Amino acid sequence: MNLNRFDALREGQSASLNRTFTAQDVREWCELCQLEQSWPGIPEPLIAGLFSCLLGEDLPGHGTNYLKQAMTFHSPADVGEPLQVSVTVSRLRRDKALVNLTTLCTGRGGRLICDGEALVLFQH
């Protein structure tokens, strides 16, 4: 088990991204999962996909093995609404190469869309 990159992680470390979904994004998602109905707002898996994007691409980054995600959806996100998504390291367990992170998505004016927690294995 190579823990060089794990050992560079710190509790409290955070990564974030901004994203605005279009009506076309939502149509493509509906086609992708063969859903023949219109969707009011942004489907929850697209919000969850932004957490996945941050975890896999940024913090911890490539080599991340996504084990768990818990989410509470407080309010639907709207098409065209600027979203800010962040993940923050909340706990490091070196003996198992496990990283806990809090995950957050907020919308216009900072309104709460979704919060939750992720667990990933990071041993590369």
Added chain:
Amino acid sequence: MNDASIPCEQHFILSQEDFDQFARLSGDHNPIHVDPEFSARTSFGRTVSHGMLLFSVVRSLLAQTWPGAVLHRQNLMFPSPAYADELLALMVEQQKAEGNRLVLKTTITRPDGETCLTGECELTLPEKETS
């Protein structure tokens, strides 16, 4: 009580094109999902689905089964990877029903019996129209 048919089951197959499209939608272009040559050199041996693409299939079935229901809470675990071009089985079972609130357990299984996704979610069904 609701009248939807539970448990319900759906079989589906994901393709590399589906992985590529979810990568575009999410921005997650991790090579383990989109680069077959890179993935051949990993312990998985080939590309694997984004976990949230599996969640997308779950969410779609929930929307088809309970149109208009609001998803409040979702827990997900991804014990084993899901590969392209394999027949996957999604099972939705009821854990609890109180009034218009429904707690469901969802499972996606590979042909070899390994579990790719287990989830628990809480839905609120739309109020039934009274006539």
